[in-house]
Amino acid sequence: MTKKKIALISVASLIVLYLIYNYFSSPTDDKVYLESKVSKGNFVSEVITSGEAQSTSSKKINGPNNLRKFRLNNLKIQDLVAEGTIVKEGDYVGRLDPSSVNEQILDARLNLETAQSKYTQQQLDTTLSLKQERNSIKDLRFTMQETKLELEQSIYEPPATIKKLEINLEKAERGLKEKLENYTIKKRQANAKMVEVGTSVSKINKKLNDLLKLLKSFTIYSDGNGMITYDKNWDGTKKKVGSSISPWNPTIASLPDLTKMESKTYANEVDIRKIKKGLPVKIGFDAFPDIEMEGIVTNVANVGEKKRGSDIKVFQVLIKLDGSNSNIRPGMTTSNKILTFERKDVLSIPLEAVFSKDSITYVYKKSGFSVIKKEILIGDSNNDSVIITEGLAENDVVYLNKPEGYDKEQIAKLN
Structure with a gap:
């Protein structure tokens, strides 16, 4: 065989291989396509919120309770011990401005x-x-x-x-x-x-x-043992030196019961529909990343309230902590994972892999060296994934972004 024939055969072989590769291989171009396998297992839906730890039972430390008798109002707090101070009964707590x-x-x-x-x-x-x-x-x-x-x-x-x-x-x-x-x-x-x-x-x-x-x-002493926690004004700000107390709210601080704690949080209008009394919760603490406690939803507000500085309405949710921890203090920031539902042994894929057109839900499924648009039926979802009830099998590979060149492909319908 002459060298000329060998060269022609080699070039023809390369052309055929190139055409076969382009026809059967999945699209690559210069764009990166992300893939994910259909997984099978337990599927959980959680509402994650940020909240604040507080005691469900506390003893209030009040200023004078007969201010109205002397027509005194808006008395300034002249001095106050630092929040978090451990005091005993009879210890000094603070002092009010006596000028009036x-x-x-x-x-x-x-x-x-x-x-x-x-x-x-x-x-x-x-x-x-x-x-x-x-x-x-x-x-x-x-x-x-x-x-x-x-x-x-x-x-x-x-x-x-x-x-x-x-x-x-x-x-x-x-x-x-x-x-x-x-x-x-x-x-x-x-x-x-x-x-x-x-x-x-x-x-x-x-x-x-x-x-x-x-x-x-006007010189105020503690009437119990505990840790000083500042009281809050009507707008949620804490009372401190320079703040005022009134005859209708003479409290300047409180002594919380640290064995009875809860997390107060707020959920938006979308998530509040999923939250019900009695749901289990996992509570974490920003100050102590290693601490995680169990809890349960004890109260869900029926009426929303506007979030400060925003027009968004939120609903208050109270979560009781199971047990106690000596490190947990009122006012600490909490992260609350509220388990809204759980499904056993179900198929799921990331939300990014699901597309829809004309009320038909479908995915781009990898099939050998090619891609097919496959209709699917979906069930409940969480913030990341969705349950697949029909159309896919375990370990099937789907694309998380839309492959180019397949927009006009027909969708493979379910039987």
């Missing part, structure tokens, strides 16, 4: 001095007035005695003189009787005035003592 109470105490002291001065003045006026009345009564009694003596000695006087003396004695007796009645009335009046000014003194003095007692309560 000090003003009232100063006013009460001034009012007390004025009232005491009025009391003393009234006491002196009463003493002097009643003394004058008593002296007047004594003078009348002396006059009566003189008139009686004159009457006794007037037995030899003319009848007109005797009659005049009798009339004078009778007038003196009436005057004495009237004076005694007036004295009794004036004494009662004086007593009433003394009671009035005395009551005013007592009332102001009591208010002053109450204010001094209130001022003492």
Whole structure:
């Protein structure tokens, strides 16, 4: 065989091999095609949310509970121990700004001095007035005695003189009787005035003592053992030095029961439909990646609320932690994996491998050296995968991205 024939046969063979490769091989071009096998096993669907650990039972540490009585509102927190501080009963916790109470105490002291001065003045006026009345009564009694003596000695006087003396004695007796009645009335009046000014003194003095007692309560001590956790304002921010408390919410901190913990989280409108009371949960903690605890959904809100800084509505979900861990503290960030459902021994593929057209769901399935568009039926899905109920078998290979050149291929229908 000549060299020329050998060269022609070699070139022809290469052309045939090239054509066969292009016809039967899967598309490659310059684009990378990702593949995945159909897997069989347990299929789980989880809703993953971020939350915050909190205690289901805690003892509140409150400021004064009688602020409304003294018309005090928005009292500033002047000092507060650091959050997380371990305290015992009777330990110092914090202090409120006393300036507003000090003003009232100063006013009460001034009012007390004025009232005491009025009391003393009234006491002196009463003493002097009643003394004058008593002296007047004594003078009348002396006059009566003189008139009686004159009457006794007037037995030899003319009848007109005797009659005049009798009339004078009778007038003196009436005057004495009237004076005694007036004295009794004036004494009662004086007593009433003394009671009035005395009551005013007592009332102001009591208010002053109450204010001094209130001022003492502005220094707050713990009434139990535990770890200090700051209370929250209505907007979710924590109370701290400079924050205010009101008569309607005088709490500044709390002592949570660390053996009774839960995770408070929020789910969006799509995921909340999957979450029900009683679902199992796995809880992780950002501060301790090695700790994972079991939990259960105990409450799902029926009404949504707007997320701060967004128009998205979210629903509150409470998850009770099973058991306890000494490392877990209120306020720690939690990651919650809520198991919404689980299927045993099912086929599944990644969501990226599923395509649809005209209500037909299909995949690009690898078949030998070629690719076919295969119709499939799907079931439940999670965030990553979907269950295949018909159309594929275990270990079948499907493409995660659409191979070029197969858009117009017919879809192989299910029988």
